[in-house]
Amino acid sequence: MKNQSLYSCLVVLLILAGCDSKKGLNNQCSVDYDQKGLFENIIKQQIQPGYESLLTTLTKFKTDYSTFQASPSTGLLDALESSFTDSYMAWKGVEIFGFGPAEKLDAQSYFNFFPINISLVEQQLDAGFDPDNSSLFDKGLPVLDYFIFNKASPEDRIQYLTQPKVTEYFNQVLDKMISVATEILAGYRNGYTDEFISSTGTAAGTTLSLLINALSQYFENNRRNQLGIPSGALTLDIPNPDKTEAYYSSISLALLKKGVETSRLLYEGKMKGGGIKDYVTALEANNSGEQIANEISNAFNTVLFAIEKIDEPLSRAVSGDREHVAALYRAMSDQVIHLKTDLPARTCISITYVDNPSDTD
Amino acid sequence: MHIRKTYLRKLTMESVSIAPLVVFRILAGSLMAFGGIRFLLSGWIQKLYIEPDFFFKFYGFEWVRVPESPWVLYGLHFVIVISAIGVALGWKYRISAIAFFLSFSYAEFMDATNYLNHYYLVILVAFLMIFLPANRNFSMDALSNPSIQTDTIPRLYIDLLKWQIGIVYFFAGLAKVNWDWLFHAMPLSVWLPARVDTPVLGVLFEQPWAPFLFSWFGAIYDLFIILLLTNRKLWKVGYLLVIIFHLMTRVLFNIGMFPYIMICFTTIFIPVKYHEELISWGRKRLSNYNHLIQPRRIKSNVGKRWTFPTSFASPQWVLPFMILFISIQIITPLRHVFYPGSVHWNEEGYRWSWRVMVLEKSGTALFTVEDPLSGRKFEVENSQFLTAYQEKQMAFQPDFILQFAHFIKDYYAEVLDSENLKVSVMSKVSVNGRKSHLLIDPHADLSGYQNSWAKKHWILSPGSEKSLL
Numbered sequence: 039m040k041n042q043s044l045y046s047c048l049v050v051l052l053i054l055a056g057c058d059s060k061k062g063l064n065n066q067c068s069v070d071y072d073q074k075g076l077f078e079n080i081i082k083q084q085i086q087p088g089y090e091s092l093l094t095t096l097t098k099f100k101t102d103y104s105t106f107q108a109s110p111s112t113g114l115l116d117a118l119e120s121s122f123t124d125s126y127m128a129w130k131g132v133e134i135f136g137f138g139p140a141e142k143l144d145a146q147s148y149f150n151f152f153p154i155n156i157s158l159v160e161q162q163l164d165a166g167f168d169p170d171n172s173s174l175f176d177k178g179l180p181v182l183d184y185f186i187f188n189k190a191s192p193e194d195r196i197q198y199l200t201q202p203k204v205t206e207y208f209n210q211v212l213d214k215m216i217s218v219a220t221e222i223l224a225g226y227r228n229g230y231t232d233e234f235i236s237s238t239g240t241a242a243g244t245t246l247s248l249l250i251n252a253l254s255q256y257f258e259n260n261r262r263n264q265l266g267i268p269s270g271a272l273t274l275d276i277p278n279p280d281k282t283e284a285y286y287s288s289i290s291l292a293l294l295k296k297g298v299e300t301s302r303l304l305y306e307g308k309m310k311g312g313g314i315k316d317y318v319t320a321l322e323a324n325n326s327g328e329q330i331a332n333e334i335s336n337a338f339n340t341v342l343f344a345i346e347k348i349d350e351p352l353s354r355a356v357s358g359d360r361e362h363v364a365a366l367y368r369a370m371s372d373q374v375i376h377l378k379t380d381l382p383a384r385t386c387i388s389i390t391y392v393d394n395p396s397d398t399d
Numbered sequence: 400m401h402i403r404k405t406y407l408r409k410l411t412m413e414s415v416s417i418a419p420l421v422v423f424r425i426l427a428g429s430l431m432a433f434g435g436i437r438f439l440l441s442g443w444i445q446k447l448y449i450e451p452d453f454f455f456k457f458y459g460f461e462w463v464r465v466p467e468s469p470w471v472l473y474g475l476h477f478v479i480v481i482s483a484i485g486v487a488l489g490w491k492y493r494i495s496a497i498a499f500f501l502s503f504s505y506a507e508f509m510d511a512t513n514y515l516n517h518y519y520l521v522i523l524v525a526f527l528m529i530f531l532p533a534n535r536n537f538s539m540d541a542l543s544n545p546s547i548q549t550d551t552i553p554r555l556y557i558d559l560l561k562w563q564i565g566i567v568y569f570f571a572g573l574a575k576v577n578w579d580w581l582f583h584a585m586p587l588s589v590w591l592p593a594r595v596d597t598p599v600l601g602v603l604f605e606q607p608w609a610p611f612l613f614s615w616f617g618a619i620y621d622l623f624i625i626l627l628l629t630n631r632k633l634w635k636v637g638y639l640l641v642i643i644f645h646l647m648t649r650v651l652f653n654i655g656m657f658p659y660i661m662i663c664f665t666t667i668f669i670p671v672k673y674h675e676e677l678i679s680w681g682r683k684r685l686s687n688y689n690h691l692i693q694p695r696r697i698k699s700n701v702g703k704r705w706t707f708p709t710s711f712a713s714p715q716w717v718l719p720f721m722i723l724f725i726s727i728q729i730i731t732p733l734r735h736v737f738y739p740g741s742v743h744w745n746e747e748g749y750r751w752s753w754r755v756m757v758l759e760k761s762g763t764a765l766f767t768v769e770d771p772l773s774g775r776k777f778e779v780e781n782s783q784f785l786t787a788y789q790e791k792q793m794a795f796q797p798d799f800i801l802q803f804a805h806f807i808k809d810y811y812a813e814v815l816d817s818e819n820l821k822v823s824v825m826s827k828v829s830v831n832g833r834k835s836h837l838l839i840d841p842h843a844d845l846s847g848y849q850n851s852w853a854k855k856h857w858i859l860s861p862g863s864e865k866s867l868l
Contacts, residue, residue: 044625065831068607069587085665103489239605265779274815275775328834371778375763375827375835383761383829386589 064324065257067386072311073238077245079312081148081231084303088132089226093219095121095128110200111194123289125215126179130296134256134304138234138250139225148218152263153281155166159184160268170347176231177211180284187286240387247387249304249314254377257301259375259389261370264294269356269363277360288351295345301377302338318384337373364365409713410558410721414551418674419667422491423560424533426663427524428487431499434656435480444472446786453784453806454510454594456800457750458850463508467618478502478618486528486554489538493529500525510740512792520567524664527563527724530717531556537678553714555721560667562725565625569654570623570732570779577743577757584610585831586759587617594651609781612686628668629857634783641665641691652756738854743830744838745858746796762828762838766804768811769821780806795828797839797858830861837864 059126099121104115129149136146154176162176189195198204226234226387237245266272268290282290307313318331343364348355355363382389438444439835448454448465449472456463466472486493504522505843509511532552534540579585587610592834595601603609620640627637645658665777666674687774736749742748743758765780781790804822812820821844827835837847843857 042630045626052715063584065584065588065607065610067592067610238590240589241595266780271778272780273777274811275777327832328833333834343708371765371825375765375825379761379763379827379829379835383759383832383835386592386832388589388593389761 046307052209059169064326066321066325066327067240069317069321069324071317071346072180072245074235074316075311076314076317077235077237079307079309080249081226081234081314082302085132085135085222086226088135089219090222092125092128093133093216095125095222096212096216096219099125100216103208103212106314107205109367110196112196115192115196115199116305119186122179122182123292126183126284126287126289126392127296129179130293130347131300133297134300136252136253136256138230139222142225143218143221144397145218145222147177148179150180150344151176151178152283153285154180154184163207173289180216181211183284183286187288232376242388245386246314246317246385249390250382250385250387253304254381255303255372256297256372257377258374260294260297260301261367261374264290264297265363265367268352269367271364271367279356282353282356285353287330288353290344290352291307291348291355294352295342298338298341298345302335302342305334305338314381314385318381324386330376330384334373334376334381337369337376339354341369341373360398365387400610407718410555411553411623411718413554415454415554415557416671416672416675417532417550417552417772418535418678419557419669419697420531420552420560420675421537422530422674423664423667424489424528424538425487425494425552426666427528428483428485430656430659431483431503431521431525432487434588435476435483435579437706439473439476439480444469445477445520445776448472448509451510451786451789453789453803455802457508457514458852460508463505465509475506480508483502486533488535490542492534492538492540495855496525497754500529508788513655514750515655516753517654517660520563522659523563523728526561527559529562530720531559543752554719554747555714555717559724560664560720561629562721563728564664564667565605566725566728567733567753568621568625570622571755572618573732574752574754574757575618577626577741579831580614580757582612583831586756587614589759590651598652600650617644628665631670634668634670638665638669648809654756655716658706670681675784696758740858740860743863744828745855746798747855747858758811758830759832760828760830761791761837764800764824766807766822766824766827769823770806770823771819772816772817773814773815779811794826795838797855798850799846800824800839801850801855808846820846821865833861836861 070308100116102114102118103122106118132140133146133150136204140146159176159181183202185199186195189198235243238245240246263271264283268278270277279285281291284290303313305314307316310316315331318334322329322331344362347362348359348366352363378389404453407566410551449469464476477500482495482499482502485491486499499524503518503525507515507518507522524635532549535547535549536553575581580587590615591604591610595605597604624640624644626635627640630637646660648654649658664715701826730753732754737747738747742754743754764781766781767776768779769776781793782804785793785803793803804824808820808822812818821845823841824839825841829835830836838858840841840857840859841864845857848855848857
């Protein structure tokens with residue numbers, strides 16, 4: 039008995055020693071906030087218009103391509119080239135939303151895997167390909183980038199584009215993208231919107247978790263694929279200009295910028311209550327610690343500012359303007375840390391694209 | 400002084416029933432065998448040991464290698480299962496116990512990424528079991544060699560396990576006595592709402608006060624459960640709480656064998672008569688199948704002076720060993736006091752200390768290699784060498800960061816054919832939802848540091864980085 043009281047006293051003392059006189063009880067993961075309203079805004083202001091615009095630009099792209107095929111000319115080639123750019127930019131506006139219907143349909147693989155394997159594409163052009171078997175051939179916008187822009191002069195481009203095998207491949211790729219975009223929109227119309235809006239909370243798989251994971255992963259991938267590998271930052275300091283996104287059309291930097299802007303939009307929202315930041319700010323109103331909401335905003339601005347210092351094409355800048363490219367890479371790295379470490383920690387959600395393979399304790 | 404002397408004397412002199420130890424042997428052995436089979440069938444050997452190219456090591460155990468051959472890897476885990484069954488059956492017990500201890504420890508030391516406190520506990524208990532006479536009743540060994548059979552053992556052998564388990568609970572509880580755990584309910588504020596889809600209890604997990612309830616309950620449970628379990632009247636309440644608490648952790652977390660290990664290990668605290676009844680029940684069941692196993696009456700020399708049967712390690716010899724072992728167990732979790740700064744931040748003295756689930760940490764670590772010879776400077780793509788889980792674990796553990804820095808230095812020294820590469824890291828870590836801070840001096844050339852027990856001066860204290868950037 040004596041021992042037990044002694045033990046109890048010891049333990050009570052230890053508890054008291056662990057306490058200090060800071061602020062009282064405070065659950066920093068819990069806030070009275072209308073998550074549904076936020077998700078509804080994101081769907082209405084970003085996801086839905088984004089996919090609608092993608093479908094519109096793709097449809098115009100298709101029309102322009104048909105017109106061009108009917109009577110090839112340099113004027114129509116220009117139109118085709120600009121509707122290609124519009125479509126790519128429109129894709130950059132939704133690429134970040136890789137969950138839900140886009141995930142189910144494996145949209146990323148039909149739209150944008152780069153860099154492509156040119157010799158494989160040429161080989162498939164000659165040997166033919168199975169358009170339904172997505173894993174067997176390169177596809178999406180990077181292939182069209184190659185088809186439209188791989189020759190230098192307009193005459194050569196016309197000549198290349200009007201080969202029957204190219205036409206067939208081109209149409210397959212474009213039609214597939216149109217059908218995937220159509221299906222994604224249908225997915226949102228037929229049930230996914232409700233599912234998305236009503237899935238509140240912070241558990242894995244809830245909408246907040248999807249959005250924060252999407253934002254973090256998208257930004258991290260862009261840092262690597264759009265800049266880290268082309269600039270050589272991740273490849274022994276040896277630039278790989280041919281590995282820039284949209285290498286042939288030289289719109290790499292514009293695409294990179296559009297990706298950053300899309301990420302920023304998801305964070306900031308189009309209006310109050312329209313982005314993830316609104317939720318972070320509400321959480322931080324209860325939190326006495328250092329705040330991150332504005333820091334993330336500032337980091338986006340720093341990245342965009344660093345982009346402005348670089349001239350297109352990025353494929354030239356990676357060897358010609360290494361200082362500014364390195365500065366941009368540093369700015370993006372800082373933001374990766376914010377988005378991958380600070381944002382999930384503050385919002386109390388876990389990064390699910392890096393999951394535990396076994397038990398934890 | 401008087402109490403202590405009497406207790407120490409009792410440990411070697413007092414005879415107690417062997418039944419709790421026998422039950423412990425059977426339960427622990429079976430559970431470990433089950434755990435081993437589970438591991439073999441889970442596909443984790445492939446995922447954790449065949450797929451990765453790089454493995455983190457514990458300080459002092461860098462020599463532990465992951466076998467290249469899948470056959471050896473699977474064979475190792477097969478040995479774990481067989482030896483655990485051997486322990487459970489009390490079959491060639493000492494050899495089985497040694498084989499289990501060695502194979503299990505080796506497997507756990509192959510990649511420090513997968514360090515789990517409860518497997519560390521298994522290693523310690525497996526080590527102790529080598530020396531415990533757990534096969535001297537109701538075992539294959541006792542069956543084939545009745546001369547080793549005994550009904551009683553010195554109290555020491557039972558109390559050693561009780562101390563071991565008590566230490567785990569006490570330090571697990573002590574680790575929870577901190578500001579974040581008690582007054583911010585962190586990290587349970589993160590973990591509970593993530594489980595709202597749990598049937599029935601899910602509604603509870605959503606409540607903003609629920610993490611506080613669970614935090615306080617958890618801390619009080621860990622600190623006081625040993626008092627209930629050792630109390631003659633309250634042990635039933637205690638054991639019921641053990642079951643409730645650990646099943647609750649099972650519901651909440653992905654912690655595999657842990658709840659079952661604790662529920663099974665704590666049976667050592669249950670009064671002797673239940674163990675004896677269980678064993679006589681077992682004998683009766685078995686006697687239907689094997690006429691060789693005769694129901695035996697437990698001789699009642701309990702409480703009397705301990706007398707040796709044959710070939711027994713003298714308890715007088717075991718006692719100093721026990722005191723030494725327990726002292727190390729008590730000092731190890733406290734060693735962090737010798738390192739300035741918070742153990743939650745710098746992790747110096749964090750492992751082997753029963754700090755179970757007290758932190759939610761995450762981080763990012765970006766390594767830069769500089770080659771003074773060619774002037775090249777580039778970032779390392781961690782995923783080229785590490786699995787996503789290894790990378791995640793490395794990001795907040797300084798000794799892992801150091802190991803990886805050395806690895807990439809050696810790797811790129813060969814690729815670039817250049818000596819004197821400089822390796823630095825931009826590593827930011829968030830603890831319990833706080834804004835992230837630099838963990839490691841970003842200007843430090845990590846390739847110039849070696850791991851040791853000394854304070855790591857290249858670890859920054861949180862928030863001190865302002866002057867560095």
